[in-house]
Amino acid sequence: MGLSELGQCIEHYVAESSKYRLFPYISGDEKYSELDSIAEVISENTPTVRWEREVRVAGRVMALRIHGALAFADLVNEGYRIQLYLTKDALKESYDWFTDNVRRGDILWAKGKLFRTRRGELSINVSQYSLLAKSLIALQHTWIGIEDPELRYRKRYLDLVLNKESFEVLKARFNILKEIRLRMYQQGFYEADTPIIQPIYGGAAANPFKTFVNAFSEEWYLRIAPELYLKRLLVGGFNKVFEVAKVFRNEDIDVTHHPEFTMMEAYIAYANYEDMMELAEELIHSIAVKLVGSSIIRYPIDIEKCGRGVIDEMDDDVVAELLEYTLWSYSGFRKKQGVSKSDLDEFKKDPVGYLYKAVGEPRLYVELDLKPPYPKVKLLELLKEHLGIDPDTAPDEHLIKLLEEKQVVLKGGYSRDIALVKLFEHYIEKSLVKPVFVIDYPKGSSPLAKPHRADPRLVERFELFIGGMEIANGYTEQNNPYEQYIAFRDQEERRRLGDVEAQEADYDFVEALCVGMPPAGGIGIGVDRLIMLFTGKTSIKEVMPFPMVKKRFK
C-alpha cells in the first residue's frame, strides 16, 4: 500500500463512519471475560460450554456465504474457526444490516445456540451480533493467501490473518518460549534481566550495533551476548540464573542468521559442562513432548550439504515413507501420492537430483529422535574420522590447504586452534543431522571457557548440533582471573592484527573474577533455530514475528 492507498483507506473510513460506528467500544457480553473460546466450543462437551446454553464468541469473519435470506459466516479466533448461521427469520431487519455491511475481515461478536447443519457442521444459530471492528481493506480469500515473501514479512499482520501456517508457526514460537521459561522456573532458576545497552560488548565474537548515550556523551553498544553480566551475577551470589535474551549482531542475514535474535543463556554455579549438556537435552526433549507429544520430530534436511549417509542408514520402507511425506509437504499437504519401487530406486540412485526435480530443493524430511541422552563426540576425533587429520601431527600447511579449498580466510593471522575449528565447521558440521554433542575444543578457539581437566591444550566446551545446525554452545566457565586476563590479551592482539570479530577485553569482568566466581557451567541456546526445528522451517525469518526488511513504505 502506498501513501495514496492509505489515503483511500482513511477516506473510506470517513465515508463509512457517517453511516454507523465502525469501531465501537465494547461492554457487557462482548467483553473478553464473557466470551466462550471457539477452541473449546468446537472441541465440544467441555466443562465451560454446554449445549443447552447460548455461546458467545468473537473473531474475524474470514468467509461469507450469503444465500438470500440465509447466510453463513466463518468466524476465526486464534486459529480456530466456527461457522455462524444467520437467517432473516431470526434476525429480522438486523439480518439485512448484516448482508449490507458485514464483509470479510470484519471483527464480529455473536451469540446463539449451537446446532448442526444438514451437512453436519457445528454452527451457531445467531440470535444477536454486533460489529466490533471494521476491516477497511478488502482481504484475500485464505485459500489464495499471500505468498510473496517480501509482502509477508513487511505486512506480517496480513500474513498472520491470511496464512494459517504463519499463525501456527508463531503460536509454536510463543509456546516454546513459554515452555522454556516454565522448565527453567521449575528447576529453580532465577530469570535475570541484564543490560541490553553495554559499554563494552563481550561474551561472543561479533560486530556490535553502536549507540550513543547522551547522559554520558559516550558510545555504547547493543549486547552481542548477556554472558559476562550473567556471570557477574554468579560472582554476586546467585546459583542458577537464565535469561531469554534478545541479542544483536551487526552482520549479514541468511537462512540461519538474523541481526536481532533470541538466545537463552543459563548458568549454574558448582556445575560443569556435563551438567549443561544434560540441561540442554532435557529441555529440548521436554519441549518436544509438550509441543508434538513425542520425542520424534521431522525436519527437511539438505541432502546436498549433509551427504547421503542419512539415507543409506535407513531401511527402504522408511525412506519411501519419508520421501512420500516430503512430496506431500512440498505440495502444501494437498496431493498425497504413493512412492513406487521404481521411484524409490531412482531416488536412491541420485537423491539430490531427484529432489531438485521433484520439490525444487535438495531437502528430504528425516526423523530426529530428541530423546536423551545424545551421543558425545570429541571434536578432534571427528577431524580424524572425516578428514584424516591427526591434530597432533598434521602439518599446518595441510590445514591451510584444506581451508583454502573452502575459501576460508583466517582474519587476525593463522592460529592452529582456530583453523581446526574452522575445518570442523566447513567440512563436518552440516552432516551432523541427529542430535550430537561435539565436545572438547582447542583452547585458542574459546577465550571464555575453562581448560580441560585432562588435557590443557583443550577447553571444556561443547556445541549441540541437530539437523546440521548449531543449536547450543556451552562451557565449563573460565573462573580463573589470571587465565581470563591472558585470554583477553590474546583476543586484543588478534583485533590488532585485523580480526574485527575477536572479543573485546572486559577488564571489569576480570576484576569480578578476582572477587571469586564459583566453578560454573554455562550454555547458550539459539532459540530461533530451535523453533525452526520444531516447525520444520528452513529460514530463520519464518520463525520470527517481525523479521527485518529494508525501510520502505509500500
Add this chain to the structure above:
RNA sequence: GGGCCCGUAGCUCAGCCUGGUAGAGCGGCGGGCUUUUAACCCGUAGGUCCCGGGUUCAAAUCCCGGCGGGCCCGCCA
C-alpha cells in the same frame, strides 16, 4: 563481496523466448438466491507492466544501469 532467479490489477499468476490493442482466476462493487463451506448465477469497475536510460516506426517484451526481494556461495570462531 560473488552467482542464479523474481518484480504485470488488491491477491495468485499468464503474456516476455519470437517487439505490434494490457489478460485470466480469485477478491471488490451492484443485483439474485433459505443448509452453504474455494457456495452458486448475472452484471461491472479496477493497471506508473518496480524505477531510470538506450535500441526501434513501435518496448511489459530486447539491451544497459539502479531499487526491492528470494535462494546459493563466502563471511558470521
